[in-house]
Amino acid sequence: MKTTLEIPEDLYQSARSAAEARGCSLKDYVADAIREKVSGSSKEKVSAKVPWLRFAGVLGKSDVERSEMERIQGRVDKEFGQIDSLEK
16 A cells, blocks of 8 residues: 655654665665554563563664574573572
């Protein structure tokens, strides 16, 4: 479906640059962004699950970087869970 959107020039340029960096078209980039926002952003899900990531500046990073931070958080949670079980 075709539609016309009016967005600020700086937002357009940022989206165009981000799409180019990802190696995809602006059309695909915008469609992915809308899909993510409509379904509940992965950033919002990560932020709710691991709030410190918001302050570490991770939520603006790529999906790969966010995945790595989630993996690290999982390891931290696992290790602290083991320590907590030893203390009981």
